[in-house]
Amino acid sequence: MHNVDLAVIGGGPAGLAAALAARRNGVDNILIIERDKELGGILQQCIHNGFGLHYFGEELTGPEYAERFIEMVREENIPYKTNTMVLDIQADRTITAVNSREGLLKIRAQAVILAMGCRERTRGAINIPGDRPAGIFTAGCAQRFVNMEGYLPGKKAVILGSGDIGLIMARRLTLEGVEVKMVCELMPYSGGLTRNIVQCLEDFNIPLKLSHTVVNIHGKDRLEGVTIAAVDENLQPIEGSEEYVECDTLLLSVGLIPENELSRGVGIALDPVTSGPVVDETMATSVEGIYACGNVVHVHDLVDYVTRESETAGYHAAEFIKNNNGASGSEVHRTIPGKGVRYIVPQRISNNSLLKGFKIFFRSDKVYVNARIAVRCGRQVLHSVKRQKISPGEMEILDLKPSHLENIEVSSLAENGLTIELEY
Amino acid sequence: MEERKLTCIVCPMGCQLNISLEDGKISSISGNRCNRGSVYAHEECTAPKRMLTTTVRVIDGFHPFVPVKSDKPIPKEYLFKCMNLIRAIKVKAPVKSGDILIQDICGTGVNIMAARTIPRAEKQEVS
Ligand SMILES: Cc1cc2nc3c(=O)[nH]c(=O)nc-3n(C[C@H](O)[C@H](O)[C@H](O)COP(=O)(O)OP(=O)(O)OC[C@H]3O[C@@H](n4cnc5c(N)ncnc54)[C@H](O)[C@@H]3O)c2cc1C
Ligand code: SF4
Numbered sequence: 001m002h003n004v005d006l007a008v009i010g011g012g013p014a015g016l017a018a019a020l021a022a023r024r025n026g027v028d029n030i031l032i033i034e035r036d037k038e039l040g041g042i043l044q045q046c047i048h049n050g051f052g053l054h055y056f057g058e059e060l061t062g063p064e065y066a067e068r069f070i071e072m073v074r075e076e077n078i079p080y081k082t083n084t085m086v087l088d089i090q091a092d093r094t095i096t097a098v099n100s101r102e103g104l105l106k107i108r109a110q111a112v113i114l115a116m117g118c119r120e121r122t123r124g125a126i127n128i129p130g131d132r133p134a135g136i137f138t139a140g141c142a143q144r145f146v147n148m149e150g151y152l153p154g155k156k157a158v159i160l161g162s163g164d165i166g167l168i169m170a171r172r173l174t175l176e177g178v179e180v181k182m183v184c185e186l187m188p189y190s191g192g193l194t195r196n197i198v199q200c201l202e203d204f205n206i207p208l209k210l211s212h213t214v215v216n217i218h219g220k221d222r223l224e225g226v227t228i229a230a231v232d233e234n235l236q237p238i239e240g241s242e243e244y245v246e247c248d249t250l251l252l253s254v255g256l257i258p259e260n261e262l263s264r265g266v267g268i269a270l271d272p273v274t275s276g277p278v279v280d281e282t283m284a285t286s287v288e289g290i291y292a293c294g295n296v297v298h299v300h301d302l303v304d305y306v307t308r309e310s311e312t313a314g315y316h317a318a319e320f321i322k323n324n325n326g327a328s329g330s331e332v333h334r335t336i337p338g339k340g341v342r343y344i345v346p347q348r349i350s351n352n353s354l355l356k357g358f359k360i361f362f363r364s365d366k367v368y369v370n371a372r373i374a375v376r377c378g379r380q381v382l383h384s385v386k387r388q389k390i391s392p393g394e395m396e397i398l399d400l401k402p403s404h405l406e407n408i409e410v411s412s413l414a415e416n417g418l419t420i421e422l423e424y
Numbered sequence: 425m426e427e428r429k430l431t432c433i434v435c436p437m438g439c440q441l442n443i444s445l446e447d448g449k450i451s452s453i454s455g456n457r458c459n460r461g462s463v464y465a466h467e468e469c470t471a472p473k474r475m476l477t478t479t480v481r482v483i484d485g486f487h488p489f490v491p492v493k494s495d496k497p498i499p500k501e502y503l504f505k506c507m508n509l510i511r512a513i514k515v516k517a518p519v520k521s522g523d524i525l526i527q528d529i530c531g532t533g534v535n536i537m538a539a540r541t542i543p544r545a546e547k548q549e550v551s
Contacts, residue, residue: 038486047491047539048477061477063491063540067521147479150489175478175507194438198431199474203500389436 005029005321007095007109009086009262012041013303014294014310015115016069021314022113023076027321031107032073032080033097039073039080040066041117043303045144048168050195054304065303089266093289111289111317114263114277115310118256118295120165130216135223139165139253143172152176154249158226159183160214162190162197163393164301166253171200180204181245184212184228186235189367191393193301214250215242223248256299266290273343274298280332280348281358283313284320291317298345298361301395305361333413338421340364340371342392349418354405360398362420367391371424373398377408378416390422425451430468432461441465473497477539478510480525485517485542492525495535505530517544 005027008015011034019032038044043051046062053059056068073080084099095107120138137145137153143165145151157178159166162185170180183201188211190197201208209228215237216227230241258276260268269278269286276297277285283293293313294306330350337344344362360375367389374384375398383404390396398420426445431438437457443465444452450469453462467473475497479489498506506529515525519542526536 044540047479047493049475049493059475061491061493061539064521067540147491148487148489150479150481175476175503194431194436195433198433202431203474389438391436394436 001094002031002105002107003029004031004107004109006031006111006113006317007093007107008032008113008115009089009095010034010041010115010117010294010296011036011039011080011082012115012117012294013043013066013069014117014296014306014313015041015113016066016073017307017310018113018115018291018293018314018317019078020069020072020076021311022318022321023078023314025315025318025322027318030078031109032078033084033086033095033107034080034082035085037083039070039082042140045140045147046168047147048172051303054302055307062303069307086262089262089290091266091287110321111291113310113313113317114285114290114292114296115294115313116259116262116296118258118299120252121255121257122252128214128217130227131219133217133219133221133223135219135248136217136250136252139163139169139251142249142251143169146172146176152178153251154223154247155179156181156247157249157251158214158228158245158247159251159253161185161253161255162192162208162210163253163255164192164196166251167192167196167200169251169253170206171204174204174206178249180206181247182207182209182228184209184214186213186231187211189391189393193393213237217250218244223250226250256295258296258298260296263292263296268292271343271347273337274345276345278347279345280350281312281346281353282316282319282350283309283346284316289320291320298343301393305395305397308359309361331410331414334417335360336417336419337362338374338376338419340366340368340390340422340424341420344420351410354408354410354413355402357399357401357405360400360420362396362398363392364390364396364422365392368422368424371422374421374423375400375404376419376421378412380408380412382408382418384423428469430465432456432464434460434464443469445469472500474500474503476503476506476536478507480510480536480538481514482519482542483514483516484545485519486545487542490515490519490525490542491539492536493539494529495524495537496533498529498532498534502530502532506532506536510536517542 043062043066051065086097088096097105225246229237277292291313293310332348335344342365428443430441476494523538
């Protein structure tokens with residue numbers, strides 16, 4: 001058995017930032033465990049720029065953002081194992097991992113940080129009828145092919161889903177000479193950033209078909225075409241609107257889901273909306289000594305916020321270790337998504353949070369223009385701010401300061417929880 | 425007279441701008457909620473530029489490709505020309521982040537630089 005103070009599972013931006021924050025808060029014996037052959041996580045395949053504007057104040061590409069953190073981890077001499085996959089975690093924080101050099105490893109940690117990121121939804125998760133020929137990829141898988149291995153997935157592509165990864169891939173494939181015929185989006189709005197719609201689609205005259213979906217797939221060995229159709233308000237295909245589009249490649253960009261097999265195994269409470277662990281403002285999960293951060297908790301659109309959130313997790317995991325595994329023992333309360341709010345992270349807050357203040361991350365259920373975000377406890381409104389636009393594609397952050405929280409009654413908070421809602 | 429529609433990307437509002445052009449010059453703009461929208465429209469209609477990110481083949485590297493980026497935005501009409509040039513070159517590992525791989529690409533005054541470090545491939549272990 002190998003003993004460490006802190007084990008970090010996943011060497012993406014979340015794991016790296018968490019490990020660095022824990023080291024800076026006095027933890028010596030840290031181990032980062034990464035299943036890939038290098039650190040950096042999914043950023044290594046995101047070669048476009050637009051990362052780091054909030055954290056570093058400059059626009060970096062994904063690999064540049066990753067390299068800055070990998071360098072810091074090396075400077076701090078934080079040990080890591082690559083090509084090593086964690087198979088299991090127990091509630092007493094014993095970890096089982098495997099690699100080809102050492103075989104099966106048992107690691108006992110005082111605290112664990114989960115930073116396994118997310119994976120993409122596949123066609124199985126969305127059920128398109130029709131044949132099952134080659135030529136259908138998730139957008140992220142195609143991104144890895146093109147950017148890291150240098151293969152093009154095909155010559156003529158249709159992209160289903162207008163999230164940022166799909167949009168970015170539309171531009172990337174176009175630059176590499178692939179004809180991107182269209183991007184179809186089931187919803188009446190795009191899930192991607194406006195900037196990406198302009199610079200990835202409009203720049204290259206790629207049509208964005210809102211309220212459209214793929215209803216059939218054609219081809220025996222290789223994809224030959226897809227049938228698309230418009231959908232009504234209930235997202236059901238409208239009969240008679242079908243159109244055949246010839247293509248040899250279909251990219252699915254239909255969403256990401258946090259990677260939580262390990263969390264489920266150890267019995268961590270998961271939020272059914274985010275599919276990630278329920279956490280408090282310190283990023284502690286429901287199992288003592290186990291923290292979580294990054295895309296494993298909820299899907300982020302900006303890595304900068306992943307970094308900030310992970311620093312919080314690293315800092316508090318260090319506090320837990322230094323206090324000799326003493327949990328804070330403070331009472332916890334619920335945060336409640338009110339009108340217009342789909343989910344909130346953290347789902348729990350402690351009494352301590354009222355003194356220090358904390359950040360609320362949330363997503364709306366649809367697009368709102370000129371709405372007000374209100375924070376209330378029962379009928380008492382604690383804070384409210386106006387936003388010109390709130391959309392599900394852009395995560396909202398609310399910084400609650402101790403001054404917003406000083407008039408709160410703990411008994412009322414225990415009874416009513418803290419509600420975030422939109423007024424429009 | 426020519427009409428153009430643009431989406432302003434300066435802030436998340438994403439205003440739809442309607443622009444009238446006369447002899448390539450903007451004669452009127454509507455739809456912008458603030459002045460930054462009109463500054464953006466002028467730039468987009470006269471000299472649109474974009475950052476370019478892509479990859480370059482690496483010989484004997486830890487990975488077969490290195491991500492690269494332009495050190496400044498490139499005039500939009502040069503993007504595909506630059507891509508053809510970048511696709512044709514190869515570099516030998518090791519590559520360091522920030523290394524300039526192509527200088528003054530297509531006479532644009534813009535350099536193409538490596539956006540990460542690629543060490544040499546590890547030697548095959550002899551068992
Ligand atoms: C395909 C794709 C493209 C994206 N593109 C963008 C983008 O363009 N811009 C943007 O801002 N964000 C993008 N994102 C979001 C991006 O993932 C996050 O901003 C950020 O990378 C999340 O960091 P993370 O550390 O939480 O997760 P990741 O970067 O995914 O890192 C998780 C790490 O954990 C490792 N891991 C998982 N399970 C185990 C295990 N059992 N044992 C050991 N190691 C394990 C993985 O190998 C991985 O390295 C993209 C996400 C995906 C999936
Ligand atoms: S015109 Fe002004 S308000 Fe509208 S998107 Fe541009 S910067 Fe934002």
